[in-house]
């Protein structure tokens with residue numbers, strides 16, 4: 001028997017003011033996108049904003065459906081659109097904000113496992129890390145230097 005230990009480094013900032021202006025701007029875009037989420041079933045609203053290497057910002061939010069599994073998370077809505085429209089651009093960083101409609105979320109809410117898996121694909125395509133910033137609706141912001149950092153022992157094409 002051998003024991004493996006997998007580390008994951010996260011930095012947590014107390015407020016948005018501690019972050020560089022361009023990251024604050026990206027999170028603001030995510031907050032704006034969150035306001036337009038289509039989430040009539042869960043009432044849980046998520047907004048995501050991606051910054052591309054050409055400086056463009058792409059946003060997305062969760063899109064739910066009466067047939068529940070047909071809906072899609074905010075992160076995937078944003079990244080699929082980004083790569084469909086700008087396949088040659090790298091994704092430099094991503095900001096996410098999430099929380100229930102009528103309740104403030106004061107601690108960072110990380111992307112779900114399915115989104116981590118979807119996001120890591122693009123990190124591998126571009127062979128460059130995607131910086132990730134995620135928060136609830138107010139308060140602390142968590143930072144991960146890459147997607148793979150929060151998806152240890154990733155399943156990827158090397159296994160196929």
Ligand code: THU
Pocket residue numbers: 039042044045046061062063064071072073074075110111112115
């Ligand atoms: N959701 C996201 O948009 N991103 C995540 O990473 C987790 C969950 C959405 C899906 C669904 O519309 C709602 O939040 C509740 O799960």
